Amino acid sequence: MSHACPNPVSAINPISRIINPMRSICLQSGSSGNAFFVEAGNVRLLFDAGIGGRRVKMRLREAGYDVNRIDALIISHEHSDHAAHAGALHRLYQIPLYLTPRTRQAIGYRLGKTFDVRHFQVGQTLDFGAVRVRTIPTTHDAVDGAAFIVEHDGKRLGIFTDLGSPTLSLFGAVRSVDAAYLESNYDPHMLRVGPYPREVQARIRGTGGHLSNAEAASLLAARETPMRWVALAHLSQHNNAPEVALRTHVEKVGADYPIHLTKRYDCIEPLCL
Ligand SMILES: [Zn+2]
Ligand SMILES: [Zn+2]
Numbered sequence: 001m002s003h004a005c006p007n008p009v010s011a012i013n014p015i016s017r018i019i020n021p022m023r024s025i026c027l028q029s030g031s032s033g034n035a036f037f038v039e040a041g042n043v044r045l046l047f048d049a050g051i052g053g054r055r056v057k058m059r060l061r062e063a064g065y066d067v068n069r070i071d072a073l074i075i076s077h078e079h080s081d082h083a084a085h086a087g088a089l090h091r092l093y094q095i096p097l098y099l100t101p102r103t104r105q106a107i108g109y110r111l112g113k114t115f116d117v118r119h120f121q122v123g124q125t126l127d128f129g130a131v132r133v134r135t136i137p138t139t140h141d142a143v144d145g146a147a148f149i150v151e152h153d154g155k156r157l158g159i160f161t162d163l164g165s166p167t168l169s170l171f172g173a174v175r176s177v178d179a180a181y182l183e184s185n186y187d188p189h190m191l192r193v194g195p196y197p198r199e200v201q202a203r204i205r206g207t208g209g210h211l212s213n214a215e216a217a218s219l220l221a222a223r224e225t226p227m228r229w230v231a232l233a234h235l236s237q238h239n240n241a242p243e244v245a246l247r248t249h250v251e252k253v254g255a256d257y258p259i260h261l262t263k264r265y266d267c268i269e270p271l272c273l
Pocket of ligand 1: 031079234
């Protein structure tokens with residue numbers, strides 16, 4: 001199964017970009033840091049800043065992209081695995097920073113000096129020329145958490161992490177996309193017998209926590225047709241394992257469903273749509 005982008009050289013070739021698909025890279029995902037890169041048309045977006053500038057730069061460069069040519073850094077919520085490096089990335093690479101006023105307040109002094117902040121409200125659509133980013137509310141225990149759908153040229157890519165619970169609006173969002181990075185955080189049995197104290201276990205399972213493998217799979221199973229691909233994201237180190245997540249999804253949606261796995265400490269190959 002290949003959804004890998006065919007020609008990384010096209011990132012610096014304007015002619016091939018015209019006929020290029022939407023390209024995305026999960027630069028890393030999990031409680032140690034999250035960042036997702038999307039190129040659609042001539043717009044390049046970075047979602048979340050949970051890893052440092054040098055790593056973002058290096059991982060993008062390996063895929064043929066220049067970190068200095070990103071049009072927007074969009075922050076989903078204030079938790080440090082998504083926002084710890086927001087200020088630094090914003091300053092270092094001169095990237096306009098998009099976040100909600102409440103998320104900005106919650107990040108507080110950790111953001112440091114800013115020069116170009118653009119506020120949005122969750123539910124609003126952000127326009128970047130022909131590329132639109134829909135923002136979707138989540139029940140995750142952040143002050144103002146958002147999931148995202150990137151739309152361009154009739155294609156839709158979901159960036160769905162730190163979701164809290166599988167709400168009706170989330171079912172709708174998952175149904176509407178062609179491909180997605182989808183949180184599949186924990187296996188309930190591994191969580192129960194794992195190292196976390198009971199309060200923390202309750203938080204993860206609760207409506208303000210994360211989606212289990214089965215909850216994530218139920219979002220996929222509710223679709224009429226499979227996505228072009230899904231990449232399971234934000235897998236817990238202690239309460240999940242790649243093979244367990246994969247098995248749960250395959251049981252719900254079948255072995256033919258194209259499923260990729262993101263990594264806790266590294267990027268994965270660019271995925272195209
Ligand atoms: Zn997170
Ligand atoms: Zn979070």
